[in-house]
Amino acid sequence: MNFLEKLLQKNKEQIATVIVEFSRQMLYFPLGSKAKKLEITIAGYQVAQRLYAHKPLSKEWAYIQNLLGYTYSFRMKGERAENFELAIEAFKLALQVRTRENYPKEWAETQINLGITYCHRIRGNKANNLRKAIKCFKLALKVCTPKSEHWAKIQNELGNAYLKIEKKGKVDSLLKEAAINAFTSALNVFSNEEDSYEWATTQKNLGNAYRQRKEGNKDENLEKAIKAFESTLKIFDKNSNEYGRIKNNLGIIYLEKRNGDKKENLKCAIQAFKSALKIYVYDYFPQELAITLASIGKAYLSAEEYTKAYEAFADTINIVDFLRLEIIFGSGIEFDKQNLAEKWNPHYQGILEACLNLAKKQPDYFAHAIEYAERSKARNLVELLNKKNLYPIENCYSSNKKLYQIHCRKLNILRIEILNKQWQKQSKQRLRKFLQESNEPIKAIKKTIECINKELEKLMQKRDNLIQKINKIDPNFKFTQKLNEISFSEIKALVGQHTAIIEWYITNNQIITFIITHNEEWKIKKEPPFWASSSEDLDNLIKWCKEYFEAYYAPRLKEYKDDNQENNNKKAELKKQWEDGLTIRFQQLAEILHINDILSHIPKTCDRLILVPHRFLHLLPLHALPLSEKQDQCLLDKFKGGVGYAPSCQLLQISQGLQRTEFRELFAIQNPKNANLKSLDYAKLEVDAICKLFSDSEVLKQENASEVALKESDKLLSSHCCHFACHGKFDLKSPVESALLLAEYEPEHKSSAKDQQLEEDGRLTLREIFELTLDQCRLVTLSACETGMVDPDSISDEYIGLPSGFMFAGSPSVVASLWRVDDISTAFLMSKFYENLTEHRQKPFQPEEGAVAIALNQAQCWLRDVTNTELMQRIENLPLSHTNKVNLIKIFNQYEKNNEKPFYKPYYWAAFCAIGK
Incomplete structure (x- = not known):
């Protein structure tokens, strides 16, 4: 044993204390990247934690767990959702030691930290997370002196949790009032001179509460919100993240204001967003930057400044793509990428609106509209296919071809294993949404998710170790790469002289349909080939789909679950009603989608059609839509070169x-x-x-x-x-x-290891x-x-x-x-x-x-x-058993006329x- 090892054995706790303090101070060091400082701090806490392995569940060990949780909640590297999970796990470990009986002050501190993390948690049910946060804050209040500064801080966090819960009707109003009461209680304690930061933070939260308030006059509430926000600008540093958020919030309020001059409100909103954009730097605040860019994009849309709106939304989408890439390098959890895509999806709608308005005078923007519509479709599957065959450069392995094959094989195995675990986790997370928090199955699902998380961590470590080995040979290899988006010229290359693509995109208020053919006369005429529905058409489509699927799933309702004659007859009747109603339903759908108007944009030389649906349109047989032309019953009849589908171009x-x-x-x-x-x-x-x-x-x-x-x-x-x-x-x-x-x-010998595995x-x-x-x-x-x-x-x-x-x-x-x-x-x-x-x-x-x-x-x-006759002739020539042939003949003999x-x-x-x- 060398000198350092002996020193470590004797002075573990002292060394751990020094490392913890050094790591804690690192966060406040004025120079260097914040992200890197956070990683150094986390690494230090992890080392200190290991040094206390001989004293698990000690007070010092719990202190480190609390610090780890706090730092994970602010971590910038990796995937944000996974970092919150790590923070929650660390706080829960700390609470195993920090009990109310033994360490009431520390217990309350960790409860508050845990509550704040639940407020920001991305995974799980949002309402359940916020309920857990409220529970944590209320527990912490039990050991705090009323009207004290600490009590006021908890009231502020409690108000935040109330504010974030999304409910409808009276319950929502009560929650907003509870939030306002909590913030007001805190402000009765805080002073804008002695507790200036806490006072300003609470004023900011009060402003948010008034902005969302349902009770009272909306315009008066917005004025109160503006007053609360503006009062904080004197306190927060003009270059701080908080100052930027206040400016962003003010911009949003001016967008929502109904009283006053609309142009002046828009001007104030844009000015506020611009102030926020001066603060947010891409490297430090990518999410905040994206939020503000999206907000100013909306403002420019309202002001009909479409070029500026396009630029703002384009920058927003580029940042979101960067965040998606970070998820791949971080936790690798595809479900989080899907959540991110859904959260930011409205901004694709924003850029489409800007593009289509600009396309009226500048046709190139029609191409951009299609490119961005494509960019938002089936993104995870495209990325998975893109990285499926991503391997190191073979020439780098010129001296060891066998090792190249080994590394490629291991990459394939890891990609599939990681993807499989991601699917498993997504499945359990979705299932948990369908269960009540009080149900027993939820506990089993949570345990399963925890096990999957651990297995994922092991796979990620294996992946990282393999990449390290590969990088020694091919330094530029990465497990994934940025996706090259398909361009309009590449989309055009998919269609020949006789092919057309109809691509749908459903926004919050309309159905947009793009028509892509070889014909480019629209560039000269400046009449881009697309159709945009009314909001009424979208409402009708949603109503149609609801009725269609309700009728389809009706025989599977719980009330018909029991296997008896009455239920079986009812299910058969409901099934037949759905089958018989399809012809009329499809006629209605064709009218709602204005299929005849859309087809008018397609040259008569086109005999092949590719349909690219969007969202729930993927579930509908669009190829069977009936047409008004007498010679063509439906799309299949009109396009003899085939009607096919694609999830995206x-x-x-x-x-x-x-x-x-x-x-x-x-x-x-x-x-x-x-x-x-x-x-x-x-x-x-x-x-x-x-x-x-x-x-x-x-x-x-x-x-x-x-x-x-x-x-x-x-x-x-x-x-x-x-x-x-x-x-x-x-x-x-x-x-x-x-x-x-x-x-x-059914294996012959279940006891054998191979059979059990298979x-x-x-x-x-x-x-x-x-x-x-x-x-x-x-x-x-x-x-x-x-x-x-x-x-x-x-x-x-x-x-x-x-x-x-x-x-x-x-x-x-x-x-x-x-x-x-x-x-x-x-x-x-x-x-x-x-x-x-x-x-x-x-x-x-x-x-x-x-x-x-x-x-x-x-x-x-x-x-x-x-016809019946033609089928009977075909049956005679089919390789059927005598029984099946007789049964078929009986079935078709039911039809009285041969031409039926x-x-x-x-x-x-x-x-x-x-x-x-």
Whole structure:
């Protein structure tokens, strides 16, 4: 043992004390980066904490935990949400020692710190976090002398918590009044001379409370807010963050003011925002800078200064992209990136409004509008695909190719493992939202999330260690990189002379529809090809969607859960009502979306259409929208070159970049056997007909169609087409748990370690699909229920559903369904679809782009229009068992006329859509 080790053993506590004090003082050192000083402080506290490992739960150890929590709550490096979680964990550890009985003063201090952190917490339910904060503050008040300075500080924090809780009606008014009372109580103690900072902070909070107050006259409340805010400007330093926030708040109030001259109010608002912008520096206050830029952007919009509004929103979005990148380098938690995207989504709406107004005179801004609309769509999936094949430079490993392969393989494994844990955590976080705080299951979910967090931390450490090793060889390698946004010229390159793109964007008050074709006459005429709805149209769309999904989910209501004849009859009746009502519903939807007006912008030379929906439009069969033209029943009839879908143009670009010319080998799942699932009697007909069209195939049937068999299949890795004829389920509560339902796995010897590891639950979830490798695959067909549905609640338009998993796994094209489909009609549709696709590919000089959409659309039109007689003829030529053939003949014999069309209703033919290439 050397001298330093001996010294450390003897003087651990003294050394820890010195390190703690040095670290604490580091925060107040006037020079250097604040972010770096915070990291040095945290590192110091962590070292001191380890030095007290021999005395866990001591007073000194708890003191360090409290300091750690405080510093984490201000940390600038990494992801903000994760830092708050670390702070909460540290405060809770401190409270194990700092009890009310033993250390009342310290206990109150930590309760206050914990309460403040809960107020700012990003994860979890906001209302629950604030309730926890209020509880902490009220506990701290119990050991404080009334009317003391400490008591007043707690009243100030308590008022803040009341103010942040979002409720409706009377409850909200009561909370705002409670906040005002708390701030007023604090101001009765604070003096603007002796306690100037605390007094000014409380005045600022009182100003916020009056701005949000529901009771009394709004204009009078805003005047009181202005008075409170302006009184603080004399106290706060003109270069401080607080001064900037006050100016930003004043700007917001002037935007909201109804009395006085509107132009003067806007002028005051803009001036206040400009004052705030002088203070906020990108390196130190990126979030505050983004907030103020967004605010001044709104002000410029109101003032109709659209160029300045565009510049402000563009800067805001660039900062938000920087913050997203920080999340990747920090915690790596995709759910936090989605939350960030949803929080800042309104600013994309702002820049679109500015662009479209500018485009009236400057056509280039129409291109910018589309670029920013694209930038906000399916962002997480685009980023995941972008970094999927990100590896070190191979030439750097010229002397050790084997090590290069090892590092690349480890990168792949870590990316998938980290992503898997992120999906697991997102699933549990969403599930927790559906449960009440008092429910027992919430405790189990919390424990699960804690376990996932620990596993994520280990994976992050592994990732960091691997990157360190790689950087010794390739110094410039990073685990991720900034995404290159798709430009308008690249979007234009996706359409040829005969292709059009219709791209929707839903804002808070209207539906914007962009039309993209090769035609550029609009630049000369200065009439950009887009359609903007009225607010009434948007209201009608939301109402339509609500009624549509209420009718769709009606048979699954709890009141029909019991399996009895009465309930089964009622469910069947509700299902039929929904099916029969689709034709009228789609006519209404076409009118709401003004589809005929939109089509008027498309040149008649275009015969192929690509639809890029937005938010809940992803859930609707837009290809089936009826048209007013007599010769065309719906979009499928008008565009013979195919009607396909893409989550975004950038994802379409990625799909088109995947060159998969081979289409010889098939991997298929056929009617997995599962005690909980109804047998799909016509899946065999479907798969047998498809297999005949491929030179080589592997089919996992019934009890053999398990997860384990699928994951262990070599054919899955090499196949050019994967076809799933099975059951599917979209999980509304947690879309990442949506799944294809396979056979239950029953190992012969459950005691063996291998079998225990491989044991599966019969659900191939979205999380598991992301782990698949389909590098040879040209097409994935999900011939199952609800396989094309995606998260309807994603404000930021994150494309979370089974198709996204297969696109990430490597397939450029996915065919999926938008509702629970019929077994018989689906079998006919799929067999015809593959026949069409085979014929298309056999024709010379046929492009790959759009081939899947053409084949599917033709099959859908055929199924819609096929007569009873034609179906009977087809049945005679199908490879059916005698029983199935007899059953089908009985079904079609029910139709009295031979020219009747059994599958004419949209329910039978409209569910499936072609997504991607």
